[in-house]
Amino acid sequence: MADIIKLLPDHVANQIAAGEVVQRPASVVKELLENAIDAGATTIKLIVKNAGKTLIHIIDDGKGMSNTDARMSFERHATSKIATAEDLFKLNTKGFRGEALASIAAVAHVELKTKPDGNDVGTLIEIEGSTIINQEVCATPKGTSIAVKNLFFNIPARRNFLKSNNVESRHIIDEFQRVALAHPGIAMSMYHNEGELFHLPSGNLKQRIVNIFGGKTNEKLVPVQEETEIVTVDGFVIKPEFSKKTRGEQFFFVNDRFIKNAYLNHAVSAAFDGLLPDRARASYFLYLKVDPKTIDINIHPTKTEIKFDDEHSLYAILRSTVKHSLGQFNIAPVLDFDRDSNLDTPYDYKNKNALTPKVEVDRTFNPFANVAPPKKGAQLPKHEKQNTTGWEKMYEGLQSKPSADGGDFSSVSFESDASNTDIFVGAETSMRTENGMNNAFAKAESTTYQLHNKYIVTTIKSGMVIVDQHRAHQRVLYEELLRNITVKESVSQQLLFPLVLEYSTSELGLILQLKEGLENTGFAFGKMEDETLEVTGIPTSIGEGQVPIVLEQLLSDLENEVPDVGFSQTDTLAKSMAKSMAVKAGESLDDLSREHLVNRLFACKEPSVSPSNRTTFITLTGDELEKKFK
Known part of the structure; x- marks a missing residue:
């Protein structure tokens, strides 16, 4: 039998390792930033073009590498971080496996310039797909400069799996922030498409x-x-x-x-x-x-x-x-939250001992000293018996027949606690009465009922319909928002005083990307700078207090994915706003609101499911109800 197990070539092994280490441009940024920190850099600059697909360039002022070390750094499992297996259990560096540079060089064009302190000239190495095409001396400042170009140029399938530039840029920013937060003593800056995103001086x-x-x-x-x-x-x-x-x-x-x-x-x-x-x-x-x-x-x-x-x-x-x-710091309540501050011990009495009060008692005091004693043979007074003669006269004038003014005991009402045993809360039922008896089957004035402030119950020809009010309102708002964004005919109400909201740089960037879609829903914006957002107009369907909630929900939905410009972006925007603006479970609705919501739901193109494809209503036919009573 012929041997079938073979040793993989280095370039194939490097591409396999790259599948684990280099998942996207942000992975390259993370590995190179950590290498710069391990090199003892005090200043790091990150330059990114086209969300890292075209260029990722990191410049540091670390200790640099010699000519031999520069060449060895691109070999698999070559590292200066560990020497023995025991070192794996006392790691004090970021990288230690020695696969980062080899994996990156296997799927990109890499240009490395490095010079250790004390050398007159540095080393330049150019690599394309694990193949070294040039190595020579060069003039470069102390430290290391490494540029990764055309990521995944030799693996088109991997490049096609990358997300949009907006998504990849957010992942790069996330990795940059994580490294920057872990090392506040290192000055760091980041540039994207020749624009400065972060300039972070060293500090605490x-x-x-x-x-x-x-x-x-x-x-x-x-x-x-x-x-x-x-x-x-x-x-x-x-x-x-x-x-x-x-x-x-x-x-x-x-x-x-x-x-x-x-x-x-x-x-x-x-x-x-x-x-x-x-x-x-x-x-x-x-x-x-x-x-x-x-x-x-x-x-x-x-x-x-x-x-x-x-x-x-x-x-x-x-x-x-x-x-x-x-x-x-008085953020959470302490146990003695009802303590009266007036009972606190003053500072002047803090170190003084408490004095025991002296209580003087007159042991010779007699409360009966001035009371004359009763005479000998005297009797105690007795209670007189009341005269009960003629008690029948108290009831004169009361007949068993009803009086002219309706003073009848049969109509006496007794006061008791109000009890509501209606199943459908909020339904005003006006029952017809006949011969003084309530007719339990009388028709109610309203045709819709609210069950547990969550479901709307209404009748149809074949039976009854139970509607989830939150999901139904989501569907109604979703189609309305989609129509407004597409047709661009939304109505906006201008605010007398602009609403100023605060967001981080990345969050403000997300809102800026969706600005056109938000304006088509009814929002109007003023200044968007210095981490503040000025809202001058809002849709007519929401209140001023709901604006932060709507925008926060939108940012939450876009946390992991920023859709490209087009229908996917519009769809995400409409879904997010509908979810935050819809009536919530637990809110009580009046008759008119219930009927209006049901009518608008069944006027939608897809009334049976919410924007997230969840059921909005169920039906119970008369036959199904009869089976329940068998």
């Missing part, structure tokens, strides 16, 4: 957060700090009143490495229990320092998942630490 953690997410973030931060034998916790949480429905501002760092951990996220959410608005999520920037021996980083190719030795202890410490900080 709070300054870095404010520089990334805007100056208004400063007042939202609550410091968190705790040091134990297991873990040291540092960072900030966002005050509950500024929480959002998105997960955008949730950052965990372990030993200066960004991670994702649902278990620890639950610990923070548990600390905010009872403080967050409905469906809002806790926002935080938390930094954990643990012994490298107690964690395993090498369980995921992107190294964003970490395995802890003692997760339960971390959970308890993190939860109590965040809860303590919220209480310490």
Whole structure:
């Protein structure tokens, strides 16, 4: 039998490794930024063109590489970070597997310029698809400059799987922010298509957060700090009143490495229990320092998942630490929230001992001293018996026949607690009466009823219809918004005073991309700069107080995907706005509103399903009802 197992060529092995390491342009940005940090850089510049598909260029002032090291850095499993297997359990660097540069060079054109401190000239290396096409000396400043061009040029299928430029740009910004937040002492800047997005000077953690997410973030931060034998916790949480429905501002760092951990996220959410608005999520920037021996980083190719030795202890410490900080800064109510401040001990009496009051008692006091004693042989007074003669006269004039003015005992009504036993809440039923008896089968004035403030019940020729009011209203608003955006005939109500809202740079960029669609729904915008958005007009179907909710829901729906310009973008916009503007379950509707909603629903093109393809109504025929009573 012939041998069938063969050793893969290097270029094939590198492309396989690239499938794990290089998933999209943001993966290249992450690996190269981490290499610059491991090189001891104090200033890092990131230049991106065409969302990283055309160019990703990173320049740092680190220690640089020699001629031999520059060549070896592109070999598989070549690294300066570890030497033995034991080093994997005490990692203090970002990268350690030695596959990043080899994998990137396998699927792109790479140009590397590097020079260590003390050398007169540096090294230039040009690689195309794992093949070195040029190596020579060059003049370059201290540090390393690496440019990745034409990503996936030799794998068209992988390039076709990339999303739109808007989506890929957001992923690059996310990776840049994560690295920048983990290392506030390093000055970092980012340029996209020759426009500067971020300019972050070196500083402390709070300054870095404010520089990334805007100056208004400063007042939202609550410091968190705790040091134990297991873990040291540092960072900030966002005050509950500024929480959002998105997960955008949730950052965990372990030993200066960004991670994702649902278990620890639950610990923070548990600390905010009872403080967050409905469906809002806790926002935080938390930094954990643990012994490298107690964690395993090498369980995921992107190294964003970490395995802890003692997760339960971390959970308890993190939860109590965040809860303590919220209480310490009067964010969460303390146990003695009804305490009267007037009862506090003044500072002047703080160190004084309490004096026991002296109570003097007159033991010779006799309360009966001045009362004359009763005479001998006297009897105590007796109660006189009341005269009950002629009691029948009290009832004179009362006959069993009804009087002329209707004073009949048969019409006496007794006061009792009001009880509502109607199944259909909100239905005003006017029942016909006959011979003083209620007719239980009399027809009600309204043809629609509201059940549990969630469903609308109405009759049809064949039986009855039960409508989910929230989903039905979503369908009605969705088709109306689609029509307005397409036809561009929406009506806008101008605000007397413009509404000024605050968003981060990335969130403002998303709204700017959807500005035309929002304007077609009835929104009107003023200035959009300096992380503020000025709203001068709103659709007639929403109130001024709903504007932040509508836009926040839109940002939440666009968190993971920004659709291209076209119908997909319009569809996402209409779905998101319909979901936030629709009447919610639990809201009571009057007769006119119920009937109007039902009529508008059945006038839609697709009344049977909501925009998210969920059932809006069900029907029960007369035959189905009869079977229920058999």
